[in-house]
Amino acid sequence: MNIRYEQIQGRSLGFYALVAGLGVLILAALGAVWHMEHNGHWVTGMSNRIVWGMPHVFALFLIVAASGALNVASISSVFNKKLYKPMSRLSGLVSLALLAGGLMILVLDLGRPDRLIVAMTEYNFKSIFAWNIILYNGFFVIVAIYLWMMFERRMNKFSSKAGLSAFTWRLILTTGTGSIFGFLVARQAYDAVIMAPMFIIMSFAFGLAFFILILMASYKWTDRPLGDVVVNRLGNLLGVFVAAVMYFVAVKHLGNLYLAENAGVENFILFGEYVYSDLFWYGQIILGGLIPMALIYHPALRSNRSTLGLASVLVLIGGVIQLYIIIVGGQAYPMEMFPGKEILEGYGGIAAYTPSLAEIMLGVGGIAVALIAVTFLVKFLPFLPESLADEVSDPHHKS
Numbered sequence: 001m002n003i004r005y006e007q008i009q010g011r012s013l014g015f016y017a018l019v020a021g022l023g024v025l026i027l028a029a030l031g032a033v034w035h036m037e038h039n040g041h042w043v044t045g046m047s048n049r050i051v052w053g054m055p056h057v058f059a060l061f062l063i064v065a066a067s068g069a070l071n072v073a074s075i076s077s078v079f080n081k082k083l084y085k086p087m088s089r090l091s092g093l094v095s096l097a098l099l100a101g102g103l104m105i106l107v108l109d110l111g112r113p114d115r116l117i118v119a120m121t122e123y124n125f126k127s128i129f130a131w132n133i134i135l136y137n138g139f140f141v142i143v144a145i146y147l148w149m150m151f152e153r154r155m156n157k158f159s160s161k162a163g164l165s166a167f168t169w170r171l172i173l174t175t176g177t178g179s180i181f182g183f184l185v186a187r188q189a190y191d192a193v194i195m196a197p198m199f200i201i202m203s204f205a206f207g208l209a210f211f212i213l214i215l216m217a218s219y220k221w222t223d224r225p226l227g228d229v230v231v232n233r234l235g236n237l238l239g240v241f242v243a244a245v246m247y248f249v250a251v252k253h254l255g256n257l258y259l260a261e262n263a264g265v266e267n268f269i270l271f272g273e274y275v276y277s278d279l280f281w282y283g284q285i286i287l288g289g290l291i292p293m294a295l296i297y298h299p300a301l302r303s304n305r306s307t308l309g310l311a312s313v314l315v316l317i318g319g320v321i322q323l324y325i326i327i328v329g330g331q332a333y334p335m336e337m338f339p340g341k342e343i344l345e346g347y348g349g350i351a352a353y354t355p356s357l358a359e360i361m362l363g364v365g366g367i368a369v370a371l372i373a374v375t376f377l378v379k380f381l382p383f384l385p386e387s388l389a390d391e392v393s394d395p396h397h398k399s
Contacts, residue, residue: 029365288318
């Protein structure tokens with residue numbers, strides 16, 4: 001495949017408006033950080049019961065999506081699918097940008113960002129959090145090397161091996177992220193081995209949704225050809241990943257319902273009178289699962305890029321909701337401090353949590369950081385092929 005890569009011009013009014021808009025969101029996020037650090041975290045909705053709030057939801061959402069965004073490059077390198085090869089560079093870029101945005105949120109929500117130095121220099125190898133620090137740093141290095149081998153013509157012959165290493169590392173990374181919850185045996189909503197593979201398939205769906213939106217926007221705004229073959233293939237793949245996420249969610253909850261000890265937390269999430277039940281059924285399942293699958297697979301909407309874009313947006317919204325239910329809902333349900341006993345005062349009962357505007361702005365700022373990084377890098381480096389028209393990207397195309 002004779003693919004020519006070119007950076008975008010980036011001189012239009014729309015380009016500067018996009019950069020300015022993302023810059024405003026980043027400045028708002030920095031203002032939110034200053035507000036929380038200057039006044040203390042009591043200005044957020046977090047408490048001694050809910051210690052992971054909206055910033056952690058957005059951070060883990062971006063970190064999980066970062067692993068999945070590399071899926072397009074992995075399909076090309078590991079499984080030798082030529083259709084995906086021209087998009088490999090952009091796939092690696094989106095992956096690194098999303099991870100940087102997610103880690104930025106985590107660092108700025110530490111209370112004191114300088115504590116990151118302690119986390120990077122003093123490791124407790126019995127802690128899954130310490131292992132994740134190593135996995136995140138390793139991901140940056142491996143994907144950067146992978147991109148270099150794709151850019152440097154002399155190193156192209158090694159790109160498949162680098163792609164295999166990146167594929168393996170990102171599976172380990174997402175397993176580690178899911179294991180943060182799977183290993184927390186004290187909380188009934190978390191304690192499940194299936195969390196690790198469920199996070200992997202979640203990463204596939206969220207990362208691909210981000211990639212589709214960035215790819216379609218990049219080619220539409222730069223007037224570059226983007227064929228139906230690529231769009232339809234990515235759309236079908238997204239539908240498969242969304243269905244797989246719903247399957248894992250169903251297995252997790254049905255498995256917990258089978259165990260009598262988890263009946264309380266499952267009724268709280270699935271059928272309770274709190275907001276988490278509405279978010280689960282209307283936000284995660286319907287808005288983030290069933291509607292995107294209908295938009296992707298309905299025969300009348302095939303090759304409709306607007307509906308694919310809408311489906312991708314809904315998958316991302318559903319992903320944020322899903323992680324909100326897992327992270328915040330899992331903390332809201334009280335831990336069983338004294339088995340067989342009921343706590344009448346103090347720690348018992350469902351914990352209240354209302355996200356503050358500052359928390360939400362910090363999370364949105366992390367997304368803006370990822371997008372502005374992609375915007376600038378596609379302007380200064382040749383990440384995008386000049387054309388992804390059917391006759392260029394599809395080796396079996398018949399004109």
